[in-house]
Amino acid sequence: MQTQTLYRTLCRKKIFTAEETEPGKEKLRRVLNVFDLIALGVGSTLGSGIYVLAGTVAKSIAGPAVVLSFVVAAIVSSFSGVCYAEFAGRVPKAGSAYIYSYVTVGEFIAFVIGWNLFIDNTIGTAAAGKAMANYLDALLGDPQKTLMQKYYPIHLDYMGEYPDVAAFVFVMAVTVVLAWGVRQSSALSSVFTTLNILTVGTVIVSGFYFANPSNWFIRENEIPAGAAGGDGGFLPFGWTGVLVGAARCFYGYIGFESIATTGDETKNPNKTIPLAILFTLLFTTLAYAGVASVLTLMWPYYDQDPDAPLPVIYSNLGMPVIKYMVSCGAVFALLTTLLGCLFPTPRILYAMSSDGLLFEFLSNVNEKTRTPITATLICGFASAILSSIFDIEQLVEMSSIGTLISYSIVCICILILRYKNNSSTDVRDDEDINSEVLFFVKWFDNIANAKIPNADTQYVSRILILIYTVVAFVFCVCTVNVGNYKGVYQVPILATIMFTVAVLFMIMIMLNRLPQSIENLTFKVPCVPLIPCLSIVLNLYLMMELNYKTWIRFGMGIIFGIFIYVMYGAQHSLEGRKQRALKVEDRKTPEISS
Known part of the structure; x- marks a missing residue:
């Protein structure tokens, strides 16, 4: 029960409408x-x-x-x-x-x-x-x-x-x-x-x-001696230099x-x-x-x-x-x-x-x-x-x-939003063990043929997104460090890179087969899931290029922030207050009815 309460606290989402106004808050x-x-x-x-x-x-x-x-x-x-x-x-x-x-x-x-x-x-x-x-x-x-x-x-x-x-x-x-x-x-x-x-x-x-x-x-031959001019021409350092x-x-x-x-x-x-x-x-x-x-x-x-x-x-x-x-x-x-x-x-x-x-x-x-x-x-x-x-x-x-x-x-x-189930009536029961067992069966029988997102397609998409992010992280770590090893020590890293690339492509194909939510937005990202997926890989790669001192400084700042959240934010969250108020009303309702 405590684990479920902690999970709900960490994962509670903010809900608002365009007309929402918070009492006592001045607006910009x-x-x-x-x-x-x-x-x-x-x-x-x-x-x-x-x-x-x-x-x-x-x-x-x-x-x-x-x-x-x-x-x-x-x-x-x-x-x-x-x-x-x-x-x-x-x-x-x-x-x-x-x-x-x-x-x-x-x-x-x-x-x-x-x-x-x-x-x-x-x-x-x-x-x-x-x-x-x-x-x-x-x-x-x-x-x-x-x-x-x-x-x-x-x-x-x-x-x-x-x-x-x-x-x-x-x-x-x-x-x-x-x-x-x-x-x-x-x-x-x-x-x-x-x-x-x-x-x-x-x-x-x-x-x-x-x-x-x-x-x-x-x-x-026109580059002065001592100047780091590469091979000359428009691409003196090759396409590697461009990248x-x-x-x-x-x-x-x-x-x-x-x-x-x-x-x-x-x-x-x-x-x-x-x-x-x-x-x-x-x-x-x-x-x-x-x-x-x-x-x-x-x-x-x-x-x-x-x-x-x-x-x-x-x-x-x-x-x-x-x-x-x-x-x-x-x-x-x-x-x-x-x-x-x-x-x-x-x-x-x-x-x-x-x-x-x-x-x-x-x-x-x-x-x-x-x-x-x-x-x-x-x-x-x-x-x-x-x-x-x-x-x-x-x-x-x-x-x-x-x-x-x-x-x-x-x-x-x-x-996450593109594959979100917007239907309030189609809710997936995450505690249903049978649905977990039949997960991949539903993928082939129902999910691949779905025209609009439902609870099962949403669940599948989030699992795939999680796996994609983890595999992309492994791919970027291996790619950044592959040059540090030579000979037989490089073989397992290259094999891991090839395997992760195959997995990343497979996940993108699976995401592409899933139905996306139909929404009337002023602007939408084209070529989903390709563009967001490529962006995730590229951003992770650049992050892996940073030295360990940067990660240490960043980690110290984040730990201090988490301390503030645990000691203050989790208790004073407006969304948390709304949830606690709803629980109090739910408890009072049976008493009033009786």
């Missing part, structure tokens, strides 16, 4: 349109990566084929993007992947995802603040670095070299802007994004003017999911959010591909500066005016990235607090600004502290794993 102001959300999404994704990432990948990983790396990364990101878009139409509420998983999977998983997003966005904000401080400090000749290293050095391996006061100030300044009001912060983000886009446009136009097509077809570069470029697309956190502040979110996500991915792909093209056309790929490629190229070409324009554009990009990273974080805490899973004061909304001001200030202060004591490399390492987990959960939720 719906002021954002599709252009505001595109500006937010573009600002979050088209950040400092466009000024640094392309040069880094081109120099020693992909060469001129960095353009293809960005396209491949865009395709991978779009898999998760379309899943987010469908969910945004299904669940137009603040909270992003947290609310999506709460509605479809259950409370405990939702809390883990929401807490994970909070950690990820907080660290991402800190990294953006640190990057901006480092860039401006370098532009001015490193005055802060010189002063702080001389008088206030930090001699700890797991922290930065010195306390970064500038990063703290930048993050807190942006926090105050966000606390001021969503309309004002959105307007500021739109201005910075516009200036950033103008800078990108200037780079692309001027880049094609100074383009030298021969830089895409440099022969191997490795795509894995690196993938992180340049992280940020579009911030659009999905604005459900309570967006006009007509069912249509606006999916459109904004898709247009954001399209625009950023064109921008990344355009800049990567002119970057490698203007200057040989092997001679790119990995830290600031564009200013160095324009300096070498004798174009100081454009050089300083690009430098200013990088500042605007960092500001928009900072705004985009911090914006969704308090909305996630607001959503979790509104559901009773976190402390109630986090859902307080200021009467004047109509923003979750307490949550905003707490998130901003936490990010400012992190940005002032850690190096950017340490922050970047910690910021990716949460995003990839969130992407995977959303894709799994899409699969």
Whole structure:
């Protein structure tokens, strides 16, 4: 009995309608349109990566084929993007992947995802603040670095070299802007994004003017001695370089999911959010591909500066005016990235607090600004502290794993919803032993011929989704580590890879045979189950590429969050209160009848 109660507690789902209002809860102001959300999404994704990432990948990983790396990364990101878009139409509420998983999977998983997003966005904000401080400090000749290293050095391996006061100030300044009001912060983000886009446009136009097509077809014998130029040509490092570069470029697309956190502040979110996500991915792909093209056309790929490629190229070409324009554009990009990273974080805490899973004061909304001001200030202060004591490399390492987990959960939720039994009369009795024994018999006799989802097809789909996720995990672990073994030790790993690939294909075929629910949605993921299944594998693969220290830091943060859930969230959950109230009413009903 206690096991069943625990299971029901962890798996209880949030149920709401579009008209639902919670008594005593103030609502956020719906002021954002599709252009505001595109500006937010573009600002979050088209950040400092466009000024640094392309040069880094081109120099020693992909060469001129960095353009293809960005396209491949865009395709991978779009898999998760379309899943987010469908969910945004299904669940137009603040909270992003947290609310999506709460509605479809259950409370405990939702809390883990929401807490994970909070950690990820907080660290991402800190990294953006640190990057901006480092860039401006370098532009001015490193005055802060010189002063702080001389008088206030930090001699700890797991922290930065010195306390970064500038990063703290930048993050807190942006926090105050966000606390001021969503309309004002959105307007500021739109201005910075516009200036950033103008800078990108200037780079692309001027880049094609100074383009030298021969830089895409440099022969191997023309590469200077000592330069890591590979075999020369458009694919100097082969298709392997393109794929490795795509894995690196993938992180340049992280940020579009911030659009999905604005459900309570967006006009007509069912249509606006999916459109904004898709247009954001399209625009950023064109921008990344355009800049990567002119970057490698203007200057040989092997001679790119990995830290600031564009200013160095324009300096070498004798174009100081454009050089300083690009430098200013990088500042605007960092500001928009900072705004985009911090914006969704308090909305996630607001959503979790509104559901009773976190402390109630986090859902307080200021009467004047109509923003979750307490949550905003707490998130901003936490990010400012992190940005002032850690190096950017340490922050970047910690910021990716949460995003990839969130992407995977959303894709799994899409699969669960697509095969969900929406009939309230057809309920499967999970305690019926006979139905368990006849499980595969029903698969061949009834399930494969079903036209609409029923209780049995739903049960089969969830078993298949679970098996697929576990097998995909094993496949990714083996694929990442197969190169570490040689000879006979490599044989069992290769055999496991081949076996898991066969199982994954078989499960996708079985899922494809199952009936999907017929729903009238503003946007639906195409090619289900193929796209969500591929996205799960790709996200898990990138997660396996992260080092063990990142997993340890992530695990410590998640354990702390689970402690909060056990001690507070499980008891104060609104859904739990509703269930307890229903039980009390059920107990009173027989007494009244008698």
